[in-house]
Amino acid sequence: MSLNDAVAQRLAMIAKLQDLLGFDRFRAISNERASRAVEGLSVDVAELAKDKKRLLDIDGIGPKIADKIIEFVETGRMSELDELSQQVPAGVVKMMEIPGLGPKTASLLWKTKGIDSVPRLKQAIEQGELLDVPRLGEKSIARLRESIELVEQGQKRVPLGIALPIAEEFVRAMERVPHVKRAAYAGSLRRGKDTIGDIDILVCVDDLAHAGPVAEAFRAQPRVTHVLVAGDTRSSVRAAIRNLHGAVSADADIRTKGGEVEDVAGHSIQVDLRLLPIESWGAALMYFTGSKEHNIRLRERALKRGCTLTDYGLFPEDDAPAKDTAAEPKSSKSKSKSKGSAKASPKAAKTPPPKKAAAQTDDRPPHERGVKPIAGKTEEEVYHALGLPYIPPEIREDRSELDLTETPRLVELGDIQAELHAHTTASDGALSIEELAREAHRRGFHTIAVTDHSKSSAIAGGLTVDRLLEHIDAVHAARAKVKGIHILEGSEVDILADGTLDYDGKTLAKLDIVVASPHTALKQDPEAATKRLLKAISNPHVHILGHPTGRLVNRRPGLSPDMGQIVRAAAEHRVALEINAHWMRLDLRDTHTKAAIDAGCLIAIDCDVHAREDFDNLRYGVLTARRGWVTRERCVNAWDQAKLLAFLKSKR
Ligand SMILES: [Zn+2]
Numbered sequence: 334m335s336l337n338d339a340v341a342q343r344l345a346m347i348a349k350l351q352d353l354l355g356f357d358r359f360r361a362i363s364n365e366r367a368s369r370a371v372e373g374l375s376v377d378v379a380e381l382a383k384d385k386k387r388l389l390d391i392d393g394i395g396p397k398i399a400d401k402i403i404e405f406v407e408t409g410r411m412s413e414l415d416e417l418s419q420q421v422p423a424g425v426v427k428m429m430e431i432p433g434l435g436p437k438t439a440s441l442l443w444k445t446k447g448i449d450s451v452p453r454l455k456q457a458i459e460q461g462e463l464l465d466v467p468r469l470g471e472k473s474i475a476r477l478r479e480s481i482e483l484v485e486q487g488q489k490r491v492p493l494g495i496a497l498p499i500a501e502e503f504v505r506a507m508e509r510v511p512h513v514k515r516a517a518y519a520g521s522l523r524r525g526k527d528t529i530g531d532i533d534i535l536v537c538v539d540d541l542a543h544a545g546p547v548a549e550a551f552r553a554q555p556r557v558t559h560v561l562v563a564g565d566t567r568s569s570v571r572a573a574i575r576n577l578h579g580a581v582s583a584d585a586d587i588r589t590k591g592g593e594v595e596d597v598a599g600h601s602i603q604v605d606l607r608l609l610p611i612e613s614w615g616a617a618l619m620y621f622t623g624s625k626e627h628n629i630r631l632r633e634r635a636l637k638r639g640c641t642l643t644d645y646g647l648f649p650e651d652d653a654p655a656k657d658t659a660a661e662p663k664s665s666k667s668k669s670k671s672k673g674s675a676k677a678s679p680k681a682a683k684t685p686p687p688k689k690a691a692a693q694t695d696d697r698p699p700h701e702r703g704v705k706p707i708a709g710k711t712e713e714e715v716y717h718a719l720g721l722p723y724i725p726p727e728i729r730e731d732r733s734e735l736d737l738t739e740t741p742r743l744v745e746l747g748d749i750q751a752e753l754h755a756h757t758t759a760s761d762g763a764l765s766i767e768e769l770a771r772e773a774h775r776r777g778f779h780t781i782a783v784t785d786h787s788k789s790s791a792i793a794g795g796l797t798v799d800r801l802l803e804h805i806d807a808v809h810a811a812r813a814k815v816k817g818i819h820i821l822e823g824s825e826v827d828i829l830a831d832g833t834l835d836y837d838g839k840t841l842a843k844l845d846i847v848v849a850s851p852h853t854a855l856k857q858d859p860e861a862a863t864k865r866l867l868k869a870i871s872n873p874h875v876h877i878l879g880h881p882t883g884r885l886v887n888r889r890p891g892l893s894p895d896m897g898q899i900v901r902a903a904a905e906h907r908v909a910l911e912i913n914a915h916w917m918r919l920d921l922r923d924t925h926t927k928a929a930i931d932a933g934c935l936i937a938i939d940c941d942v943h944a945r946e947d948f949d950n951l952r953y954g955v956l957t958a959r960r961g962w963v964t965r966e967r968c969v970n971a972w973d974q975a976k977l978l979a980f981l982k983s984k985r
């Protein structure tokens with residue numbers, strides 16, 4: 334949420350509370366007006382709040398409200414809102430966040446029925462308690478129920494693997510709409526985060542005059558279930574996520590009862606559309622990709638260079654025409670460099686467009702005043718104009734990426750040439766060894782590792798030592814049949830609760846590759862978890878630590894070992910830490926991966942293949958790896974065959 338939205342929301346809530354508490358209606362109205370004024374601003378309210386006079390110039394903002402805004406910008410609080418909130422149960426305030434539930438209804442429900450929370454309201458609706466409330470018809474009760482559901486879904490973050498295909502579907506559809514020049518998704522999705530709040534779709538049209546039909550085409554997409562905002566340049570919808578992923582194939586502990594995708598993701602996701610002019614594509618893409626922290630750093634950097642960075646471009650600082658006359662040069666006060674329009678650099682706009690008769694400080698953002706941007710068409714252009722190399726979206730998190738002097742060569746999907754964690758029908762996979770190997774070959778890999786479960790994973794059909802020995806023979810037989818790819822015989826061996834492995838050293842030594850993973854006792858305390866993983870890492874037969882924490886996105890926190898110790902030990906013993914690419918795992922997660930890279934660890938990106946389509950999860954693993962600054966050199970799956978085999982042999 335932008336700061337403007339946050340301020341607008343708080344002012345609106347003050348108005349609602351004043352209404353609820355029966356204050357003078359005029360006070361509520363002035364807060365409502367101010368809320369709308371702030372919402373409609375095209376310039377950051379934090380900028381304006383530096384000078385109260387600029388706030389007061391905005392239609393709808395008086396001295397009292399200006400003070401509230403300044404207080405919020407400076408402290409993150411609005412004391413008036415806090416005071417009002419104290420007079421009303423917190424649950425009633427929450428109730429008013431439900432769209433369509435205004436102060437009147439909230440007050441009615443609270444005072445006549447004692448309903449003071451959203452869960453209580455839900456219960457009352459289900460049990461038909463509201464049917465006798467005056468002025469509340471059956472229809473409005475039904476609408477209320479629907480709104481509550483929407484709010485609840487909106488609070489759930491959706492896993493990357495569900496959001497990304499939906500976003501791609503919208504982008505493809507928008508690219509086919511007449512007058513659309515470019516379409517892309519932005520936001521935390523483009524940064525590859527493991528869960529997504531909502532999807533941001535950016536679209537460029539050849540002429541904004543065509544914005545209306547383009548926005549309409551967006552809202553008419555088959556996946557859309559509700560239209561929340563229907564504007565020409567800005568629209569918001571909720572899109573169904575059902576019927577996208579049927580069965581989820583994966584380890585036994587992911588693959589549970591049906592309907593689990595809904596369980597982890599809710600029924601729908603919010604999709605926001607913004608329409609833009611082509612010349613600000615790059616700047617807008619940057620702005621909406623974020624992160625917020627990264628963008629703040631960029632804006633600071635722009636200011637230091639005497640520029641302004643907005644979602645429309647990077648602009649040279651110009652003197653906004655002064656209150657009385659645009660011709661007179663401004664006197665001292667302006668903190669901009671005293672650069673009269675005559676002396677302005679050739680790139681800066683010389684004359685603002687004709688202005689409205691009203692003599693007012695021009696608070697419009699630079700692009701509306703006709704200032705020509707220095708950069709904005711592409712992201713590269715903007716970064717370079719700020720004296721920076723292009724920064725890949727995945728690392729725009731304000732984790733020292735602005736110190737980079739060149740674009741890092743992070744691992745890419747096309748770099749991956751080996752899958753080192755895969756199951757066959759011998760344990761809980763769906764493919765035979767041969768089928769698995771052929772699929773890996775078809776996908777261009779030089780190596781595939783067969784790593785079925787070990788004996789303790791009974792539910793997953795784990796192999797006894799005898800069955801493992803037979804399985805090794807079967808791998809040898811498959812090697813003779815499938816050419817063009819190297820098949821490794823291996824195991825995904827359980828790390829037992831105390832850190833010992835499920836097969837003894839003699840057995841493990843027979844295998845080309847050993848992936849050691851925790852599957853049980855995932856609630857043990859951090860100290861025990863640390864000891865357990867350290868013991869597995871120091872086992873000389875282990876090449877890869879598989880899904881190190883066992884977490885499941887939105888489902889299970891998994892182990893929380895001391896990651897500092899884990900990554901140091903893994904670097905020392907040259908054990909690659911796995912990023913399990915299944916979108917429900919993404920384990921290691923991004924921050925742990927970055928810690929591993931900083932400690933000098935090797936990283937494996939594996940699909941943990943149980944069925945053919947699991948190979949498609951690779952891109953989620955690669956996104957997570959990029960978020961952790963993994964380069965090609967550090968990723969064992971990106972090595973050529975000789976280097977990979979030498980690494981595996983070095984542990985035998
Ligand atoms: Zn596993």
Ligand SMILES: [Zn+2]
Pocket residue numbers: 584754755756825941
């Ligand atoms: Zn596995």
